[in-house]
Amino acid sequence: MFQNRVTLIGFLGKDAEKRVTKNDIPYTVLSLATKDSWKDRAGEWQSRTEWHRCIVWGAKFAAFAADIKKGAHLQVEGELRSREYEKDGAKHRIVEIRTKSILKLDRAKQQTEAVPQEAEPSDVPF
Secondary structure, three states: OOOOOEEEEEEEOOOOEEEEOOOOOEEEEEEEEEEEEEEOOOOOEEEEEEEEEEEEEOOOHHHHHHOOOOOOEEEEEEEEEEEEEEEOOEEEEEEEEEEEEEEEOOOOOOEEEEOOOOOOOOOOOO
């Protein structure tokens, strides 16, 4: 059996960004921060913040994304996807989370939104 599943719990680093591909396919980009803390050998607390690029395909998520603002506490589930692109003559490789569902963890407005799985376009020009 093979499985590619990621669950992240963190905070949104900036407001959700709604975008459209050149083929008019809507998607939303989330920048999610997770943090790890530990004590070093001297007993001092250390921490590291990791940033994750999360992509949500489809228009259904747009209304929910409008309510997600910087600082929102979220649980994101999806799968890892890597891709390469060329910019200014240089090749770049990035890893993203293709988001399948999002749970808003903010206590004041806790709500769940399941993001429908839609076909991923083959030519994504970001």
